[in-house]
Amino acid sequence: MKTSETEISIRGLHKSFGDNEVLRGIDLDVAAGEVVCVIGPSGSGKSTLLRCVNLLEEPTKGQVFVGGTEVTDLDVDIDAVRRRIGMVFQQFNLFPHVTAVENLTLPQRRVLRRGKEEAARVARENLVRVGLADKADAYPAQLSGGQQQRVAIARALAMGPEVMLFDEPTSALDPELVGDVLAVMRMLAAEGMTMMVVTHEMSFAREVADRVVFMDEGRIVEEGPADRVVGDPQHERTRHFLTRILDPAAAEPPGEGS
Amino acid sequence: MTSRLTRRQRRRVSQGVQYALFVAVVVLIAVLADWDTLRNQFAQQRLAEQLFPEIITTALRNTVVYTLSGFAFGLVLGLVIALMRLSSVAPYRWAASVYIEIFRGLPALLIFIFVGVAVPLAFPGTEIPGGTYGKVALGLGLVAAAYMAETIRAGIQAVPKGQMEAARSLGFSHGRAMVSVIIPQAFRIVIPPLTNELVLLFKDSSLVLFLGVTLQERELTKFGRDLASQTANSTPILVAGLCYLLVTVPLSFVVRRLEARAARAK
Numbered sequence: 233m234k235t236s237e238t239e240i241s242i243r244g245l246h247k248s249f250g251d252n253e254v255l256r257g258i259d260l261d262v263a264a265g266e267v268v269c270v271i272g273p274s275g276s277g278k279s280t281l282l283r284c285v286n287l288l289e290e291p292t293k294g295q296v297f298v299g300g301t302e303v304t305d306l307d308v309d310i311d312a313v314r315r316r317i318g319m320v321f322q323q324f325n326l327f328p329h330v331t332a333v334e335n336l337t338l339p340q341r342r343v344l345r346r347g348k349e350e351a352a353r354v355a356r357e358n359l360v361r362v363g364l365a366d367k368a369d370a371y372p373a374q375l376s377g378g379q380q381q382r383v384a385i386a387r388a389l390a391m392g393p394e395v396m397l398f399d400e401p402t403s404a405l406d407p408e409l410v411g412d413v414l415a416v417m418r419m420l421a422a423e424g425m426t427m428m429v430v431t432h433e434m435s436f437a438r439e440v441a442d443r444v445v446f447m448d449e450g451r452i453v454e455e456g457p458a459d460r461v462v463g464d465p466q467h468e469r470t471r472h473f474l475t476r477i478l479d480p481a482a483a484e485p486p487g488e489g490s
Numbered sequence: 491m492t493s494r495l496t497r498r499q500r501r502r503v504s505q506g507v508q509y510a511l512f513v514a515v516v517v518l519i520a521v522l523a524d525w526d527t528l529r530n531q532f533a534q535q536r537l538a539e540q541l542f543p544e545i546i547t548t549a550l551r552n553t554v555v556y557t558l559s560g561f562a563f564g565l566v567l568g569l570v571i572a573l574m575r576l577s578s579v580a581p582y583r584w585a586a587s588v589y590i591e592i593f594r595g596l597p598a599l600l601i602f603i604f605v606g607v608a609v610p611l612a613f614p615g616t617e618i619p620g621g622t623y624g625k626v627a628l629g630l631g632l633v634a635a636a637y638m639a640e641t642i643r644a645g646i647q648a649v650p651k652g653q654m655e656a657a658r659s660l661g662f663s664h665g666r667a668m669v670s671v672i673i674p675q676a677f678r679i680v681i682p683p684l685t686n687e688l689v690l691l692f693k694d695s696s697l698v699l700f701l702g703v704t705l706q707e708r709e710l711t712k713f714g715r716d717l718a719s720q721t722a723n724s725t726p727i728l729v730a731g732l733c734y735l736l737v738t739v740p741l742s743f744v745v746r747r748l749e750a751r752a753a754r755a756k
Contacts, residue, residue: 326656
């Protein structure tokens with residue numbers, strides 16, 4: 233898998249918070265244009281893995297490469313690397329003190345040093361892409377969760393990233409708003425964006441992901457084509473997790489032993 | 491055994507007693523006070539009229555100028571100290587903590603005397619730029635900075651962690667994220683407490699009394715006291731007091747409005 237086409241390469245990644253070892257040796261490659269969904273129970277380390285890719289969390293051990301640059305190199309210009317990696321958060325994290333369009337222009341102007349007009353043009357283009365051109369002048373608080381998340385995606389896209397990381401982008405949304413956000417992500421995937429998506433949306437994973445990675449207790453348990461991992465899981469833990477997620481009502485009451 | 495009151499009766503008795511007490515105190519004051527002397531001492535219209543317009547054009551104006559210059563100096567210094575408190579470099583944190591503890595622990599009057607008397611004595615020939623205005627800005631600002639630093643630090647820490655993460659993941663450096671994203675939000679949070687600090691400074695500007703100022707540099711308290719002793723009458727003090735309230739009461743009202751708005755926004 234490690235070819236010149238490899239966009240993200242993770243090697244022997246460990247991460248501990250104090251005594252708590254959250255990642256216990258992760259190796260993973262994501263090819264350019266590939267969409268990889270990372271699934272797993274809460275506490276399995278999937279969000280931490282994603283946050284190590286753009287160094288929001290500093291790995292304890294191991295290496296991460298993005299587009300050939302070693303992110304974990306202490307001498308790398310991390311701000312320059314992060315410009316190439318868009319990130320979308322569960323809680324949107326839009327800047328609440330400026331309008332939607334200013335959320336897109338502020339980073340372009342301050343980080344990329346784009347001129348006023350170019351920044352405004354790029355901002356508008358990306359708001360159109362996520363279907364929110366009419367909300368440009370609204371403040372984040374005036375938008376629904378789904379709209380905020382789409383603005384957050386547009387904000388990341390306006391920086392022209394070569395990779396997009398999604399950290400449970402629909403988990404904080406009301407169910408009826410999830411579809412719009414997933415539609416935008418599906419569009420990005422179809423355009424050939426390299427994407428790493430931590431998600432619980434199995435239908436999205438099945439339909440859009442080139443590959444699904446199942447994590448548990450800080451390790452990759454199973455990975456492969458979405459149809460196989462989600463449709464015909466090989467490991468007991470994967471099966472157990474998928475049963476609980478696809479049919480939550482079927483779960484047994486917690487027994488004495490567990 | 492005991493006569494039990496109903497809830498309605500109990501409320502009537504309780505309210506009745508409280509109203510009766512209030513009326514009794516008011517009547518007592520009205521009867522006992524020597525109204526003529528009081529009016530002569532505190533509210534001589536002729537004397538009060540003589541205070542104008544100087545009490546506004548010089549005294550109130552100077553109070554406002556002193557307050558604003560102290561506030562501006564304190565705000566800048568307070569922001570610097572707040573950022574030092576949050577620095578990853580330990581000596582900065584220590585220095586900021588020491589500063590805050592010292593200047594919150596000393597009476598403002600002592601600082602004023604220090605700025606006005608001790609510094610010129612200890613460093614002969616040094617002039618604090620701006621004369622009296624500079625000294626007042628320094629005296630008020632040094633103290634205010636300690637309080638404002640803690641307020642601003644709390645404001646910065648109240649900005650959700652995700653804001654810094656979002657900014658960093660877009661490629662902002664830590665410093666640029668602070669300036670463009672975190673501090674603008676922190677200031678929104680701290681506007682009500684900072685306005686409160688402005689009210690406190692407005693009152694503390696009266697400490698100029700101890701600096702020795704020229705006639706043109708007098709602010710409300712000194713002006714009121716000087717004229718009270720010149721005329722051997724307390725009316726100027728009452729008028730000076732009203733001038734303070736003219737500013738502080740509306741400001742307090744604004745603070746309450748801002749706080750209510752901030753509470754709603756949550």
